[in-house]
Amino acid sequence: xxxxxxxxxxxxxxxxxxxxxxxxxxxRLVHEWLLAVRGEVDVPDIAPALSLADIYECHAxxxxxxxxxxxxxxxxxxxxxxxxxVIDVHEAAAIxxxxxxxxxxxxxxxxxxxxxx
Amino acid sequence: xxxxxxxxxxxxxxxxxxxxxxxxxxxxxxDNGETVCGKKKGKxxxxxxxxxxxxxxxxxxxxxREMADALVRLGLDKLGYRYVVLDDGCYExxxxxGRLAANAERFPSGFPAMASYxxxxxxxxxxxxxxxxxxxxxxxxxxxxxxxxxAKSYAEWxxxxxxVDNCYYLWDNATFSDGKNARYVYAPAxxxxxxxxxxxxxxxxxxxxxxxxxxxxxxxxCVTDLGTFDGTGPAASPVGDRSGEFALxxxxxxxxxxxxxxxxxxxxxxxxxxxxxxxxxxxxxxxxFDGFVPETPGSTVFRRTDIAVPLAAGRNTVxxxxxxxxxxxxxxxxxxxxEINKAMPGHDIFLSLCEWGKTQPQNWGYKVGDSWxxxxxxxxRVGRDGAPGYGAWKDDYTPSVTSQYNKxxxxxxxxxxxxxxxxxxxLMIGMNxxxxxxxxTHMTMWCMxxxxxxxxxxxxxxxxGDWIFNIIADRDLIALNQDPLGVQAKRVSSTISHEGESCxxxxxxxRTYLTDINRVDILVKPLADGSAAVSFIxxxxxxxxxxxxxxVAEILDAVGDRLPNRAEWESAKRFFCRDICTGAxxxxxxxxxxxxxxxxxxxxVTLLVKPVQ
Numbered sequence: 041x042x043x044x045x046x047x048x049x050x051x052x053x054x055x056x057x058x059x060x061x062x063x064x065x066x067x068r069l070v071h072e073w074l075l076a077v078r079g080e081v082d083v084p085d086i087a088p089a090l091s092l093a094d095i096y097e098c099h100a101x102x103x104x105x106x107x108x109x110x111x112x113x114x115x116x117x118x119x120x121x122x123x124x125x126v127i128d129v130h131e132a133a134a135i136x137x138x139x140x141x142x143x144x145x146x147x148x149x150x151x152x153x154x155x156x157x
Numbered sequence: 158x159x160x161x162x163x164x165x166x167x168x169x170x171x172x173x174x175x176x177x178x179x180x181x182x183x184x185x186x187x188d189n190g191e192t193v194c195g196k197k198k199g200k201x202x203x204x205x206x207x208x209x210x211x212x213x214x215x216x217x218x219x220x221x222r223e224m225a226d227a228l229v230r231l232g233l234d235k236l237g238y239r240y241v242v243l244d245d246g247c248y249e250x251x252x253x254x255g256r257l258a259a260n261a262e263r264f265p266s267g268f269p270a271m272a273s274y275x276x277x278x279x280x281x282x283x284x285x286x287x288x289x290x291x292x293x294x295x296x297x298x299x300x301x302x303x304x305x306x307x308a309k310s311y312a313e314w315x316x317x318x319x320x321v322d323n324c325y326y327l328w329d330n331a332t333f334s335d336g337k338n339a340r341y342v343y344a345p346a347x348x349x350x351x352x353x354x355x356x357x358x359x360x361x362x363x364x365x366x367x368x369x370x371x372x373x374x375x376x377x378x379c380v381t382d383l384g385t386f387d388g389t390g391p392a393a394s395p396v397g398d399r400s401g402e403f404a405l406x407x408x409x410x411x412x413x414x415x416x417x418x419x420x421x422x423x424x425x426x427x428x429x430x431x432x433x434x435x436x437x438x439x440x441x442x443x444x445x446f447d448g449f450v451p452e453t454p455g456s457t458v459f460r461r462t463d464i465a466v467p468l469a470a471g472r473n474t475v476x477x478x479x480x481x482x483x484x485x486x487x488x489x490x491x492x493x494x495x496e497i498n499k500a501m502p503g504h505d506i507f508l509s510l511c512e513w514g515k516t517q518p519q520n521w522g523y524k525v526g527d528s529w530x531x532x533x534x535x536x537x538r539v540g541r542d543g544a545p546g547y548g549a550w551k552d553d554y555t556p557s558v559t560s561q562y563n564k565x566x567x568x569x570x571x572x573x574x575x576x577x578x579x580x581x582x583x584l585m586i587g588m589n590x591x592x593x594x595x596x597x598t599h600m601t602m603w604c605m606x607x608x609x610x611x612x613x614x615x616x617x618x619x620x621x622g623d624w625i626f627n628i629i630a631d632r633d634l635i636a637l638n639q640d641p642l643g644v645q646a647k648r649v650s651s652t653i654s655h656e657g658e659s660c661x662x663x664x665x666x667x668r669t670y671l672t673d674i675n676r677v678d679i680l681v682k683p684l685a686d687g688s689a690a691v692s693f694i695x696x697x698x699x700x701x702x703x704x705x706x707x708x709v710a711e712i713l714d715a716v717g718d719r720l721p722n723r724a725e726w727e728s729a730k731r732f733f734c735r736d737i738c739t740g741a742x743x744x745x746x747x748x749x750x751x752x753x754x755x756x757x758x759x760x761x762v763t764l765l766v767k768p769v770q
Contacts, residue, residue: 065295082544084589095537096554097332099293099324100214100245102537103546 050077051140058132063114064097064123066132067104070113070139078140083110088150092121112145113138158251163297167290167327170302175328175341175485180441182487184400184480187520190575193487194494196508198575200527201639203318203507203609205240205283210546210583210613213539214246214294217263218271220542220615225275227616231626234280236635238612240318240507241275242283251297257286257310268314276315283318283507284311288489289325293332299325300493308496316506319497321490323512328485330427331515342482343430344383344403345421345450348459352407352466352475354415359407366405369476373401382428385482388514389533391553391560394670395568399517402478412470416463419477424456435464436476443476486516490525509580509609519568523576528609531568535561535582545614548585550595550698550759551674558585558599559674559696565606566648566678567668572607574643580609586628587614593624597738598694598761600628604638605646605680605692605763633737633765637682637690642721646682646692649707649715659703667715674698677756679707681715687722688767690737695756706752712766722768729768737763744769 045053054073058066074080086106089095095105105121108114114121114135127135138144158166180186181193192198206224208216225241228234247268249258259267272282286292286307287299300307300321311319323331330338350361363380372382385400386393393399409415423431435446446464453460466475490510497506510518510526513533522529533555540546549557561581568579584603586596603610612629619625651669652661653676662669674696682690689712695701709732717723732749735742738761745751753762 084547086538090554096533099332099534099537100539102556103213103539106538 045073045077051136054139055129055132055136058127058135059129061127062123063121063125063127064101064105066127066135067101067108067114067121070108070135071104073139074107074111082107086110088148092116092119094120094123097123110148110151112148112151115146158297163251166302170290171327175481176488176492178447178484178488182484182491182524183441183444184483185436185439185443186441187483187524191524193524194491194498196494196525197505200507200574200577201641201643202528202578202607203240203509203611204237204635204639205242205281205318205611206238206616207242207244207283207320207583207611207613208246209244210536210539210585210588211615212541215541216243216246218266221271222274224616225278225280227619228280229278231616231619231621231630233630234278236630236632237639238610239279240281240283240611242285242318242320242611243271244285244320245292245294245322247285248292248296248298250295252303255306257298257307272314272316281317282315283320284314284316285320285322287322287324288486288493289323289327289331289334291325291333293322293324301327301489304493304496305499308493308500311497312500318507318509320509320511321493323486323515326486326489328489329482329515331512337425339427340423340425340431340449341485342384342432342479343428344433344477344479345423345431345453346379346381346429346456347383347403347419347421347477348379349420350405350477351418352405352409352415353418354409354413354468355411357409357415361405366403369402369404370398370400373403379422380477383477384428384430384479385517387427388517388531389555391532391555391564391672395514395517395519395531395564395571396668396670399520400478400480400483402476405475405477406472407468407475408472409468409470412468414465414467417466417475418461418463419450420459420461421450422453422456422459423450426456429456430479432479432481434478434480435466436478437466437468437473439474483516483521486512486518487521487525494525514564519571519579523571526577528578528580530580530582531564532561532581536585536588540588540615542615545618546588547590548588549590558591558595558602562602562606562696563670563672563674565608566680567670569645569647569667572645578607578609579645581606583609583611583613584629585613587612587618587625592759593628594757595759596625597628598759600631600634601692601761601763602694604634605682605690607638607643607645610635610638631737637684640682640684642683642685642719644683644716644719646680646690647715648678649681649711650679652677652703652705654697654701654703663711677701677703677705679705681707681712683716683719685721686767687720687725688765689716689720690763691751691766692761692763693753693756694761695759698758700755700757702755704752704754705756706750708751709747709749725768725770729770731769733767733769735765737765
């Protein structure tokens, strides 16, 4: 588990941590990064995420996936989060950028506005 | 250990395959009431605190010590909450020198120190593992293949409780397991069967046999779905046959070994697999074939294979089936228990089976475990230090109070002191999302259902006398759960209401699976002192005012045979009632009718009733 995010370049740290991981693990890392680095509060209602077909495949991941999904940081594909898909460096960089900058986050159906803004 | 080494180790386990099933672990032995591995009977539901709902994988040594201290500070230990259970997230991500090891960052003092701290306070130490290769969090420390070594570790740590999960299980398509593992737990699709021997040959098509149990089906001229269907979700009732078989009646002229030529197609998915069991007749020793059949090139490409089948002269029932989903899992848990027995002779460890109801553990769990989960998790939004997590009253899937209650409430027939307890997962009292009333009814439900009472909140937030404390420390409710008679409440009626119309179910109310929460349930629980607890539970989120009642005659019909003083109930002219919540008392003359006119949303009225001599 990543617990020491670099104070010099936490976005770089996050990108490196995400590269090569499964999306379910990435969701946890991003969620923890948001809490530790940005101090970003959780969204209380993650209902739009609960309809993702594979969200319950990971007992320990639902809250992490819910938060990063409703905040528009990690998207769904075809109604699935893709818990076991592996992230490459390009996707890792894009996710880290959205995590760091709410202005870059994606619109999520069912959310009134992109949280974090 | 490198990832490559881990993959190699798992590959070797997969190559060995699932263990052969001894007769006492067979499906046909599930109803005999006998336990295996010396599993002890007579344990009441456990009470304590588990780290998962409170802190998820972020639990640590300091937090656990504070929780242990809080149990004592609040006097909860005196009320029965004694187990302190470290759930997932406490181990290093892989074994150290082949042994389980405490996560150095979160548990720097190690598990022996943790155990000592807990035991010194008069509490009991619980831990967590998994029958697969990995824990649900992903740590490569599952017990599969390491049962002997892990049992020795648990002996060194002097554990009192072990919760064992089912992720990454090698012999089924469990959570994070290979989806193709369904090949182990379903028989192939069968198009025809020919049984031949000296001077005898008979051909059977799919339509010539009988489908036993449930869900086995004939599609496109083939028998499919020969296996145990998955009970993880709330879609299906837990009552009744949860598996299907295909049975043929064949009459042969003489005893001998016959050749069964099977026309079949394999797959690796729910409903169609590659593993076949053949039994002649019924009973734990009836299985004559139990293994893979050669794979076919596709799920609709049929091949033939021959299997030797010993038949008696005259009529034989040949069963084609696959009960490995249940048998494999029972075997895995039994292997672990057996090693614990060797490492800790005479132990009294409470073994909590956590395979989420996938393999219908209500049928076999009593043989090896002390409680068995009945569904997937009650919440997936667990807390962490500083955030209590979220619990829901209702949900379409499993994460809610009512999802778990709906299933557990018709499972009283599977529970008892001579078996063990249905486990609708840990309490969510103290999490966001549930009101005080909902928490109170959640506690009442779990106590009436003889469920394990595992607190899942940060106890630093609780003070003696606050509303959370008043619920979890309610002596009357705890007394119901811990009553020495050990009988789970029975639902005697359910009144469903929609748009002003009501429908009351009385017949088979204890076996009818209801998922519509717009209803009021009446539960009755016989108690050791000859009284009975009667609970009126508004499962819905609206006021229910149709009037709800149960008579003494109905109570006797439902649980009379479990009351130690049935004759007193039958002859009594008056009954004494006490409302557990308000403390109000009254005495009623016969004919005694216990009635409640209205219930607030999610609320309950629970009465203790006793005949007056």
